[in-house]
Amino acid sequence: xxxxxxxxxxxxxxxxxxxxxxxxxxxxxxxxxxxxxxxxxxxxxxxxxxxxxxxxxxxxxxxxxxxxxxxxxxxxxxxxxxxxxxxxxxxxxxxxxxxxxxxxxxxxxxxxxxxxxxxxxxxxxxxxxxxxxxxxxxxxxxxxxxxxxxxxxxxxxxxxxxxxxxxxxxxxxxxxxxxxxxxxxxxxxxxxxxxxxxxxxxxxxxxxxxxxxxxxxxxxxxxxxxxxxxxxxxxxxxxxxxxxxxxxxxxxxxxxxxxxxxxxxxxxxxxxxxxxxxxxxxxxxxxxxxxxxxxxxxxxxxxxxxxxxxxxxxxxxxxxxxxxxxxxxxxxxxxxxxxxxxxxxxxxxxxxxxxxxxxxxxxxxxxxxxxxxxxxxxxxxxxxxxxxxxxxxxxxxxxxxxxxxxxxxxxxxxxxxxxxxxxxxxxxxxxxxxxxxxxxxxxxxxxxxxxxxxxx
Numbered sequence: 001x002x003x004x005x006x007x008x009x010x011x012x013x014x015x016x017x018x019x020x021x022x023x024x025x026x027x028x029x030x031x032x033x034x035x036x037x038x039x040x041x042x043x044x045x046x047x048x049x050x051x052x053x054x055x056x057x058x059x060x061x062x063x064x065x066x067x068x069x070x071x072x073x074x075x076x077x078x079x080x081x082x083x084x085x086x087x088x089x090x091x092x093x094x095x096x097x098x099x100x101x102x103x104x105x106x107x108x109x110x111x112x113x114x115x116x117x118x119x120x121x122x123x124x125x126x127x128x129x130x131x132x133x134x135x136x137x138x139x140x141x142x143x144x145x146x147x148x149x150x151x152x153x154x155x156x157x158x159x160x161x162x163x164x165x166x167x168x169x170x171x172x173x174x175x176x177x178x179x180x181x182x183x184x185x186x187x188x189x190x191x192x193x194x195x196x197x198x199x200x201x202x203x204x205x206x207x208x209x210x211x212x213x214x215x216x217x218x219x220x221x222x223x224x225x226x227x228x229x230x231x232x233x234x235x236x237x238x239x240x241x242x243x244x245x246x247x248x249x250x251x252x253x254x255x256x257x258x259x260x261x262x263x264x265x266x267x268x269x270x271x272x273x274x275x276x277x278x279x280x281x282x283x284x285x286x287x288x289x290x291x292x293x294x295x296x297x298x299x300x301x302x303x304x305x306x307x308x309x310x311x312x313x314x315x316x317x318x319x320x321x322x323x324x325x326x327x328x329x330x331x332x333x334x335x336x337x338x339x340x341x342x343x344x345x346x347x348x349x350x351x352x353x354x355x356x357x358x359x360x361x362x363x364x365x366x367x368x369x370x371x372x373x374x375x376x377x378x379x380x381x382x383x384x385x386x387x388x389x390x391x392x393x394x395x396x397x398x399x400x401x402x403x404x405x406x407x408x409x410x411x412x413x414x415x416x417x418x419x420x421x422x423x424x425x426x427x428x429x430x431x432x433x434x435x436x437x438x439x440x441x442x443x444x445x446x447x448x449x450x451x452x453x454x455x456x
Contacts, residue, residue: 025085
């Protein structure tokens with residue numbers, strides 16, 4: 001891949017300080033592709049302590065500029081550490097989310113200072129049409145993440161065919177099994193997972209029909225034992241194939257996540273990861289079921305439709321004790337009365353003309369998090385930030401969501417794993433079933449890669 005002989009093993013990029021130079025460097029040293037996340041990566045002070053990303057700007061735009069600076073400085077630092085830890089082995093990629101705020105500026109800012117250290121850029125979460133042009137300009141390869149042949153066709157026809165020589169590989173990410181954000185489309189049922197084999201074969205055929213180079217497809221999401229993918233190897237329908245591991249590298253000695261997070265992963269059972277739609281990105285994503293997710297589920301369940309005027313069956317007047325008045329159905333008025341009695345006395349409007357009922361404490365926290373927005377996404381449903389002249393999506397803020405930057409920063413730096421978002425792939429339960437991890441064993445990265453190469 002990318003002009004190098006490498007093991008067909010890629011460390012999946014995980015943002016907000018989770019795939020750092022500490023883990024991606026040793027993965028590259030073992031002969032594969034280590035991936036540094038350039039999504040709000042950590043930087044350090046003169047004493048080597050992590051510089052917490054505190055925002056002092058008075059406006060969202062000022063805080064957004066702080067975020068871009070933090071991201072570039074952290075991305076550069078982590079690439080340099082990864083390169084040092086790799087010792088000349090394998091390759092180092094960087095990973096970005098195209099839908100993060102300032103994505104292009106951050107990518108270019110990191111590559112400006114690390115182009116000689118970086119082999120490629122892995123990029124998903126959106127349709128990154130400019131990815132190929134940017135990477136070609138720096139002389140590095142690009143690795144788009146897609147979940148269907150249709151998505152790749154659009155990228156190829158519009159932009160990528162002009163820079164075909166820099167296409168390192170195409171990452172197919174299983175939208176039902178991958179951790180973090182995924183590419184589940186509106187036409188696909190989150191409750192009905194599809195077999196990845198025909199989807200990958202269709203992707204390969206799309207690539208061939210388009211005249212795309214016969215580069216590897218990287219299978220991502222749901223990969224644990226390589227022996228389970230034996231039929232994919234040397235398979236002319238699939239073509240060159242490699243495998244990405246996102247969840248397994250979380251439990252290594254070099255992994256920078258807190259020890260409590262690693263122990264949680266080792267104890268998970270099947271079904272403990274939830275594919276949900278609460279993310280402020282608007283994408284589906286997968287995270288470990290905990291108090292944080294449960295509160296979002298319950299908050300969304302305390303939801304009813306309303307009208308500002310009596311219309312049809314929305315003829316029952318409802319008030320939350322303020323001057324505001326809403327018209328709801330009689331049945332929903334009865335449900336709302338129960339929630340009010342239970343202490344959920346604040347009715348918050350959503351962009352979908354519904355009300356969600358929360359406690360006063362929750363309302364105040366939601367409003368503060370919205371007010372503190374630093375523009376970490378190109379468009380945010382929670383705060384209504386957008387990368388445009390008005391810095392606004394033009395829609396109401398959505399109290400059913402949350403500040404993703406805040407919770408991911410907090411959990412990565414030691415805050416409660418029960419009260420923050422904790423991403424993981426759906427096969428994370430296999431830690432507790434895999435004999436490799438018996439008695440709580442945590443391998444180093446080299447031991448993990450050696451184990452994977454045995455087929456297990």
